[in-house]
Amino acid sequence: MTIISVPMDFNAEDLYVDLRSIAGHPLFLKCEGFNFAGSIKLKAATEMVEAAEWNGTLTPGSILVESSSGNLGVALSIIAASKGYGFVCVTDARCNLSARRFMEAMGSQVHVVAEPAASGGLLGARIAHVRALCAADNRHVWLNQYTNAENWKAHYRTTAPGIARHFPRLDVLFIGTGTTGTLMGCARYFRELHRQVQVVAVDSVGSVTFGGEPGRRMIPGLGTSVQPALLDESYVDEVIRVEEADTIRACHRLARRGFLFGGSTGTVVSGAMEWLSKHDNHDLTAVAIAPDLGERYLDTIYQTNWLHALYGEDVLAPEAAADLQVPPSSTRL
Template sequence: MNLFAKLERFNPGGSIKDRTALNMVVGKIYSGEIVPGRSVVVESSSGNLGIGLAQICRYFGLRFVCVVDPKTTRQNIEILKAYEACVEVVTERDRETGEYLPTRLRRVREIMAAEQHAFWPNQYANPLNPQAHATTMREIADALDGRVDYLFCSVSTFGTLRGCAEYARGNALGTTVVGVDAVGSAIFDGEPEPRLISGHGASVAPALLDRRLADEVVHVSDLECVVGCRRLILREAILAGGSSGGDGRGAGEARPAPAARGQLRADLPGRRRPLPGHRLFGRMGHRALRRGGPPVEEPRQGGPRRGRRGRPRRRGGRMRHLISIDDLTDDQLRHIVERGVGFATGRNGAARPLAGQVVGVYFRRTSTRTRTAFSSGAMRLGAHLIAYGPDDLQTNTGETTQDTGKVFALMLDALVARTADDPAEMRGWADQDRMSVINAMSSDEHPTQALADLVTLQRRFGAVDGLRVLYVGEGNNTATALALALARFSDVELEFRTPPGYGLPEELLGRAAERARRTGSSVTERHDMDEGTAKGFDVVYTTRWQTTGTSKPDPDWRRIFQPFQVTERLWEGNPEAVFMHDLPAHRGEEVTAEVLDGPASIAFEQAAGKLHSAMAVLEWCRAG
């Protein structure tokens, strides 16, 4: 069994808290909530988070007030002052808990009330705290080829563990997450007791706490943290802080199941002095940490598997693709939706995870929203973009699509393709396992449209679970993707009203209905438009009658479709329903202008959701 440690001391501020500080502040600057030269940032910190915030605030020209207590080291206070932070030291303990944290938080609230333009990041409850550590866990997974059997992570605000655990679950890494808590901490239902190591444990349970994310818990005392620090110095020549010593000690004391026989990873959050950069350091034998001997280096046959241009491959050596909603696990689907909502609200911060990568956008069919969404989204995430139209490639002169795909894979990191043809073509490109392939619409499914719809619904209703959705119109590729996606959520009622002869494929409908039953949902279809029976829905959804790349076999199809036009009459039985349309719309055909342009319509909010869902898909495929 191999034990790896991720050394965070080489971040500019000297600890893992730099990630949290950056994520909590920069996004708010871009959104205008924090204004350099006017705003005052106020935070409670025992040291490292304060230092991270101090350097960020200094860089952007922001005043920073850091509320600390007597347990904060003199060295950390001097570093804060070097960044020109205003340091306030509370000296009284809270009467109920005997700890300084409640007193620090009260002082923060007092400053917030007194300062006109004050902003409190609130590391203890801010969702941007754990979101910063999706990148932390992604770096770990990439460096270890996606194989992380155990993760040991010290806890205080619960941000690092939560972010890493949510990433691991969302990406099906199969990692057992072990929380390393302090003896005397209240995080895992312990009785608060006096502690000496700052930044490890907490006297009150933090708002970010979700105990379900820690598969196991190890408690280490202050003395054991010191012992862990000494071992790191003597055996690895690493000078680390107290919580890092706790992680090392926790990993040494844990006894993973014999079946694991794999790789463990401990997080070393930081050290006393800031230095630039951060990287993984060498592998230590698990037994060496348990005994007195030197680290044991176990050779690895052939070295780590790496991808094209030297980049680490995904777990199992596979690239990630999105050609069908069925390519996603339930956790991955929800993860992409949550990330899409995060991009829409600014919660995801300003990271550029695709920096240095090249994304190709290949559309053989017309597109406004999807093409713009993926082009804009790729650039916003830091990627370079190459766009191809239907007349740009040598396929027009006889080159096969297979050969074209091989060339794409040699030069691109990801390809977003709209073919409106058999998805087997995209599957063939994906099977090369050299670039990520994203289906921007094939003949049978439009998965990225469904993801945009889910992001829109999540933002509008707060959750997709429990919604009643009425789809009116042809059972086309948009309907297919919607059925496969909504069937994954619980207590959803999805009813299709489709013209006779133009319903969903029977096999697909049966598959979606069966999946829905497993989640307590339902997917049904009927071929009439009796508006009197269409009542109590939260969402009315339609799509244009003439689907891109397809034609109707019946020359009299408009007569068959006419009863399925969405009009204001539908709102007599659904007064609170919102209206959705994947656009483009033909007013007077599938929907009247009064509905599309009326107060119930969120069709253009839905269109904006394409950008945010496209960013989430690109991030998941290329950066995790």
């Protein structure tokens, strides 16, 4: 029996889904959404808040403020409610309505930025709004997930060691990229272990994380319009960019097997399947990190009208025609 007194004390660390019958290749999906925040962001949020308390930046009466597309905001709203802080989440219209309502239910405020900045797009506008809030009221404390080292350290201390413990012969690890906190923490851990683990970053088409021109992105979570300060590309072996239509197809493919995951997870799974199809080696041990669950996407990714309006009526046609009955393949741990 598990008994907790604060929501941050519960997180299912050791749950993996074997996707061989869905992906057609050996692939284990590390599920990070089984906590009270519903995503991997609870780890980074907890580490950043505790560090700010320890160094005296965050004190009784402080108001947390952060830019987030949804998941980190939800995590911080839970922590703020638990610890008695105020919280203001600065987001934009791509943030799922359910995430906004969740934060408000926790007693947080949600500010929605409507107009993109001339440089930096909607993310740039969100950050400018955060800076303005902090300048106007010194009670505001910006943890700044984009530059805060505690973001990646959270995964260096927890996520990566957990994977290494369960998969001592891991060959390749697929990680989605937003702030790149998860990517950098895991990549640093395996590099310092001198393990021959290929770290494959999975990004959204239209993101500028690894260079290129910004493009339309309607699914929150992965990708960015400003290159992350935390990113050190020397730790990344390869980058896979995924179209949002492929993200949607991967989500629906998983859902048809009873696994309802979020957009970030769909992106990672799609990228992992693409990489594995090009490296057709059934002896590989591959793990992908699933950042979130799917309930907050019921009005978007899993809603027909939303899909057809943004991606056309045939967005699911290739997936609907796919043969999902792929026999399981053997793998090694």
